[in-house]
Amino acid sequence: MFGKGSKLYSIFNSKCPRCHEGDFFKYKLNFNPKKVTELHENCPKCNLKYMMEPSFFFGAMYVNYAIAVALFVAVFIIAKMFIGLSILQSFIAIIVVSLLFTPITLRLSRIIWINFFVSYNKDAEKLQAEK
């Protein structure tokens, strides 16, 4: 399920959605807000243009929102039910965790978003080589 060829492989390894070979992000996960979401312009392997149209990744905001809500709920349940924090403490935990996870959710939302539109093609690299 997590092997090459599945969308999850692309998402969790930050690989190009088409060839699953090239890197999607320019930099490794970091806390620099400018660098953390910076993408390669094209896939270094199959040359897929990541920014498929202007402001393509605007839509990733919806994905980011969904991830953020899921994260809020998860942190709240863990903090309140399992650790037994008060409501106020649980909200503080939510804020801290979501700040810490921001670089991850931003990146995840982008790569999930592009995976809605681009499917794996095992010949993508070959096609590019023939050009």
Ligand SMILES: [Zn+2]
């Ligand atoms: Zn590629």
